[in-house]
Amino acid sequence: MENITENRLNNQEDNSGNEPILVLKEVSVSYAPGKKAVDNVSADIYPNTITAIMGPSGCGKSTLLRAINRMHDLYPNIVTSGDIYLKGKNIMKMNPMEVRRMAGMVFQTPNPFPTMSIYDNVLAGYRLNGIKLKKNEKDEIVRKSLTAVALWDEVKDVMNRRGSFLSGGQQQRLCIARALALKPEVLLMDEPTSALDPVSTNKIEELLLELKKNFTILIVTHNMSQAARISDNSMFMYLGDLVEYAPTKQMFTKPKNKKTEEYLTGIFG
Numbered sequence: 001m002e003n004i005t006e007n008r009l010n011n012q013e014d015n016s017g018n019e020p021i022l023v024l025k026e027v028s029v030s031y032a033p034g035k036k037a038v039d040n041v042s043a044d045i046y047p048n049t050i051t052a053i054m055g056p057s058g059c060g061k062s063t064l065l066r067a068i069n070r071m072h073d074l075y076p077n078i079v080t081s082g083d084i085y086l087k088g089k090n091i092m093k094m095n096p097m098e099v100r101r102m103a104g105m106v107f108q109t110p111n112p113f114p115t116m117s118i119y120d121n122v123l124a125g126y127r128l129n130g131i132k133l134k135k136n137e138k139d140e141i142v143r144k145s146l147t148a149v150a151l152w153d154e155v156k157d158v159m160n161r162r163g164s165f166l167s168g169g170q171q172q173r174l175c176i177a178r179a180l181a182l183k184p185e186v187l188l189m190d191e192p193t194s195a196l197d198p199v200s201t202n203k204i205e206e207l208l209l210e211l212k213k214n215f216t217i218l219i220v221t222h223n224m225s226q227a228a229r230i231s232d233n234s235m236f237m238y239l240g241d242l243v244e245y246a247p248t249k250q251m252f253t254k255p256k257n258k259k260t261e262e263y264l265t266g267i268f269g
């Protein structure tokens with residue numbers, strides 16, 4: 001649709017002197033031959049930013065996000081093409097487990113492992129990766145990760161209780177802690193607050209603003225006011241295309257593309 005160079009980010013001044021941490025180059029994903037759910041998407045994402053990915057249902061937001069941590073590899077019928085560079089390394093050529101460690105994923109519905117304790121939930125990624133840790137290392141990772149999501153004080157005395165014992169908002173913070181425990185470069189979040197009440201949503205939004213000091217965050221959201229509140233840059237996708245990628249303020253006040261404007265003003269979506 002648009003020339004891909006348009007989508008590098010329509011305002012470089014915020015990023016002067018910065019190398020992108022994540023580079024998408026002509027990324028396409030097909031679930032069935034001849035039909036692209038994500039079509040030739042290119043974008044540079046800069047460190048310590050929050051990027052909102054918006055667009056109507058079925059436009060490819062989740063599909064794009066999943067490509068970034070090689071989740072599509074789990075299904076042989078899904079074909080991904082193009083290149084994705086994370087900290088300069090082409091993730092298409094890396095071990096998928098390493099990619100998933102570097103690009104942590106948080107889903108729409110909080111999904112702590114129901115039979116595991118809070119403590120073990122935080123460390124689940126290490127277990128899945130077959131990484132053995134000493135007790136003091138584990139304690140340190142659990143404490144730091146839960147502190148980073150502002151959950152430590154609430155759960156430090158009930159660490160052996162199951163993750164499912166927590167409220168929905170706490171469970172989502174536990175899932176974010178689980179992703180952070182692996183010290184990722186990028187956090188990929190697929191509508192992480194859509195199952196939460198406004199108070200829990202507000203806490204997660206505050207948390208994301210805090211976390212961006214140390215991480216780079218991509219968040220799929222249907223909530224335009226959320227995108228306006230927390231994101232630095234926004235992507236608008238439509239029918240698999242990345243139609244517009246710009247600083248959020250600019251996109252919300254002066255969208256360049258008619259489709260973006262129609263979506264943001266509620267004409268469709």
Ligand SMILES: Nc1ncnc2c1ncn2[C@@H]1O[C@H](COP(=O)(O)OP(=O)(O)OP(=O)(O)O)[C@@H](O)[C@H]1O
Pocket residue numbers: 031037055056057058059060061062063064
């Ligand atoms: N596992 C799958 N198998 C086949 N087609 C799929 C699969 N997942 C998604 N699709 C199709 O790919 C396209 C993009 O879907 P995707 O879930 O990425 O969109 P989305 O923008 O995240 O939508 P939503 O906002 O509703 O979550 C849609 O046409 C969808 O039907």
